[in-house]
Each structure stands twice: as structure tokens, then as C-alpha cells.
Amino acid sequence: MNLKKHILALTLLVSNFIFSQNTYVFLGSYNLDKSAESIQVYQLNTKNGNLNKITGVKNIINPSYLTVSPNGKYIYACTDTKTPNAGSVSSFEFNPENKTLTFLNKQTSGGENPVYVSVHKNGKWLVNANYTEGSVSVHPLLENGTIDxxxxxxxxxxxxxxxxxxxxxxxxxxxxxxxxxxLFLPDLGADKIRCYQFDEKQKKPLTEAKVAFTKTNLEAGPRHFTFHPNQKFGYCIEEMAGSISVYKYKNGTLQKIQRINTHSDEIKEGFASSDIHISPDGKFLYASNRGKENNIAIFAIDKKGLLKNVGYQSTLGDHPRIFALDETGKFLIATNVNSGNVIVFQRNPKTGLLKKTGNEIQMENVSCVQIKKIKP
Incomplete structure (x- = not known):
């Protein structure tokens, strides 16, 4: 009987070890130095939040924003960001067993200064947003991960x-x-959230939705958007106003039900709100403030989708552009562009509050983080 207990305990230990070793952190940066690793990959230990360097990629200019394919095999990046008369999207193959990240190909982004890239759940379509020229492009993805x-x-x-x-x-x-x-497109310049229907079976999947856009408040500057796990609510962070607008969501339409500040009452101007994410359990929302605050605002979400501020957490650096939550909701990782540091926080599932784990890495001009658990 004791032997069986020991075997069971050992099995659980090995299982937990494997689980804690197959979650990966992908970091992008604003980097004009081709000799530097502008994309880096780390392994996240989901027991203690430690980060272990796996690999990196050189010869890539300004991979400012990344996303991971649904199967975890490919990384897609906005590249040549903030480069005059340029702009591209690039693909990479990630092999966790060999610890390699290999450049596959790139295509023009269809506009200057690409800042965001998303992949359809079927892994066959990529969409990127271009900030400076105000445009969106759709690209087919081939079976080998390359961008058409x-x-x-x-x-x-x-x-x-x-x-x-x-x-x-x-x-x-x-x-x-x-x-x-x-597909929703927050447009900072036009104070609109644009909307298209997306038909994955068509060669040209985007058609204008019945409600082509939702107007935000003037000078709001809508930036990023996220949906609640229950699919009933949407949340848009507004960069210029330092606020979040909450919407009821149904069949491509947004109905505003709340607007709340992301910043503290002490801050009166110079807002630079940036990123927004919801915990996997749907109970808390997190939003980053850059500039004067450099923190993560934390909100509780009630059953009606409404927000209530419960606190702030310094990102322990300067200019937290992008952050991410791991799939368990245990850790939040923030990237600070100006100070070039990446901070791992542990999340309290009951209060939503964050505390530093002591785990920190340095990466010059780090601008983006994505976290993905990949099955071995």
C-alpha cells in the first residue's frame, strides 16, 4: 500500500513538473540593431514564476507585437514597425524540443507602422492593423506556417x-x-470601433457589418479591446482619455453600459492607457497605464459586466506597453519599454491583486509579451 502511495506521489510530481515546463513566454521589442535578439523565448515555471531563456532571433527589425498560432507551432510578428515607408508581418516556426525559433517568411503589412496582429482560430487567416496609415490587412496562412x-x-x-x-x-x-x-478594429484616430463580418470560407473573408462602427467619446482614442469569457461583454481601453468603455455584446453589435477611468484620481491629464486583459475566471480585468503612472489598474467584474476599481500595481519599470496573463491565471507578466525590463507578478485569484515574484529579466526596448502553453 505504501509503495502504491509513493508511486502515485511520484507520478503527480513528474506530471506537475512537465506541466510547469511547457508554458512559454514570447517577447518582442523595438530593436533596430540586427545583431541583437529582437525576439526572445523563455520557459515559464508555473509553480514559482521563474523564467528560463530558450532561444532568440536576430536580424529582425522592430518586431513590436507578436501573436502565437492556436497550435503553438508558429509565431507571427509585426515587423519593420515605426520604419518610414515600410511595414511587414513575419512568420517564425517554434520548436520547443529543439529550442529553436526559425524565420519563415514575411509579407508587406499593407500600411506603415503595423502595431497588432491576430490569427483566426482555424490557423488559416492572419489580420494585421496598421497605425500610421490607418488600415487593416488580411493574409491567408499556408499549412507550413508561412504568410501568403x-x-x-x-x-x-x-x-x-x-x-x-x-x-x-x-x-x-x-x-x-x-x-x-x-472582426473589431479600435481606431484611435477616428474615435470609432470599426466592425466587419468574417467568413473564414471565403477568399476575401471581410465584409462590412450591418453596424459598421461604434462611436466612442470624442478624444477617447480607442486602442485595445477584449471580450469577457462569457462572450456577453466587451471592454475597450481608451488611450487618450485614460478610460475603459464597457459594452454589452451580441451578434457583432456593441451597446455601451459603463465608462470608468483607468487612472487614479490624482492624475488629471497626460493619459497613456495601453493594454487590457481579463482573468480566465472572468472575475477581474487588468489595464496598463503608462507615462505618469506606470501601473496596472485592477478591476472587479460583477455579474452585469460592470467594473469596480480594486487597486493598482506598479509595473516596477517605465512604459508598460503590453502585458499578458498565463492560461491558468496565476501569473501576469508586464513589459516596460523604456526601462527594458520584464516583470513577473503572481495574481491572487480571490482579490485580483498582484504581487511581485522577484522574477525579472532585462531586454532592451521590450514592447510585447505573449504566453502560451504548448502540449509536448
Missing amino acids: STAQNFQYTDGSVHKERQTRSHVHSAIFSPDFDY
Whole structure:
């Protein structure tokens, strides 16, 4: 009997060890130095939050934003970001067994300054948002992970009221709806959340939705968007206003039900809200503030989808552009561009609050993080 208990305990120990070793952290950066590793990959120990370097890629200019394919085999990046008369999307193959990340190919992004890239759940379509020229592009993905030439590209020219930042459209992200049948495009320059229907079976999958856009408040500057796990609510972080707008969601339509500040009451101007994510259990929302605050705002979510601020956590660095939660919801990892540090926080599932784990790595101009558990 004792032998059986020992065998069971050993089996659980090995299982937990394997589980803690197959979660990976992918980091992108603003990097013009081709001799430096502008994309780096780490292994996340989901027991203690430790990060262990696996591999990196050189000869890539400004891979400012990354996403991981649904099967975890491929990494897609916005490349040549903030490069005049340029802009591309690139693909890489990730092999965790060999600890390699291999460049596959790249295509033009269809606009200057690509800032966001998303992959359809079927792994056959990639969509990227271009900030400076205000456009969105759709690319087929081939079975070997490479990106095909552009299938569709939509350009926008309308702006809003801010005389410096909203002279024209600036699409800042491209987010699929929970069922992947719609695509939402927060447009900082036009104070709109644009919407398209997405038909994965068509050669040109995007068609304008019945409600082509949802207007935000003037000078809001909608940036990133996320859906609640229950698929009933959507949340848009507004960079210029330092706020979050909460929407009821159904069949491609958004109905605003709340607007709440991401910043503390002490901050009166100069907002630079950035990224937004919800814990896997759907109980808490997290939003990053750059500039004067450099923190993560933490909100409890009630049954009606409404937000209540429960605290703030310093990101222990300067300019937290992108952060991510692991799939268990145990850890939050923040990237600080200006200070070039990556901080691992542990999340309290009951209070939603964060505490530093003591785990930190350095990466110059680090701008993006994605976390993915990949089955061995």
C-alpha cells in the first residue's frame, strides 16, 4: 500500500513538473540593431514564476507585437514597425524540443507602422492593423506556417477632433469576436470601433457589418479591446482619455453600459492607457497605464459586466506597453519599454491583486509579451 502511495506521489510530481515546463513566454521589442535578439523565448515555471531563456532571433527589425498560432507551432510578428515607408508581418516556426525559433517568411503589412496582429482560430487567416496609415490587412496562412500575399486591405482616412493626434485614422488593434465571425478594429484616430463580418470560407473573408462602427467619446482614442469569457461583454481601453468603455455584446453589435477611468484620481491629464486583459475566471480585468503612472489598474467584474476599481500595481519599470496573463491565471507578466525590463507578478485569484515574484529579466526596448502553453 505504501509503495502504491509513493508511486502515485511520484507520478503527480513528474506530471506537475512537465506541466510547469511547457508554458512559454514570447517577447518582442523595438530593436533596430540586427545583431541583437529582437525576439526572445523563455520557459515559464508555473509553480514559482521563474523564467528560463530558450532561444532568440536576430536580424529582425522592430518586431513590436507578436501573436502565437492556436497550435503553438508558429509565431507571427509585426515587423519593420515605426520604419518610414515600410511595414511587414513575419512568420517564425517554434520548436520547443529543439529550442529553436526559425524565420519563415514575411509579407508587406499593407500600411506603415503595423502595431497588432491576430490569427483566426482555424490557423488559416492572419489580420494585421496598421497605425500610421490607418488600415487593416488580411493574409491567408499556408499549412507550413508561412504568410501568403494580402487577400484584402482596407484604408481609412477619417479622423476626429484632436488637432494633433486625430488628423486621420489610426487603427490600433484587430480583435476577433468570441465566435471568430466578426472582426473589431479600435481606431484611435477616428474615435470609432470599426466592425466587419468574417467568413473564414471565403477568399476575401471581410465584409462590412450591418453596424459598421461604434462611436466612442470624442478624444477617447480607442486602442485595445477584449471580450469577457462569457462572450456577453466587451471592454475597450481608451488611450487618450485614460478610460475603459464597457459594452454589452451580441451578434457583432456593441451597446455601451459603463465608462470608468483607468487612472487614479490624482492624475488629471497626460493619459497613456495601453493594454487590457481579463482573468480566465472572468472575475477581474487588468489595464496598463503608462507615462505618469506606470501601473496596472485592477478591476472587479460583477455579474452585469460592470467594473469596480480594486487597486493598482506598479509595473516596477517605465512604459508598460503590453502585458499578458498565463492560461491558468496565476501569473501576469508586464513589459516596460523604456526601462527594458520584464516583470513577473503572481495574481491572487480571490482579490485580483498582484504581487511581485522577484522574477525579472532585462531586454532592451521590450514592447510585447505573449504566453502560451504548448502540449509536448
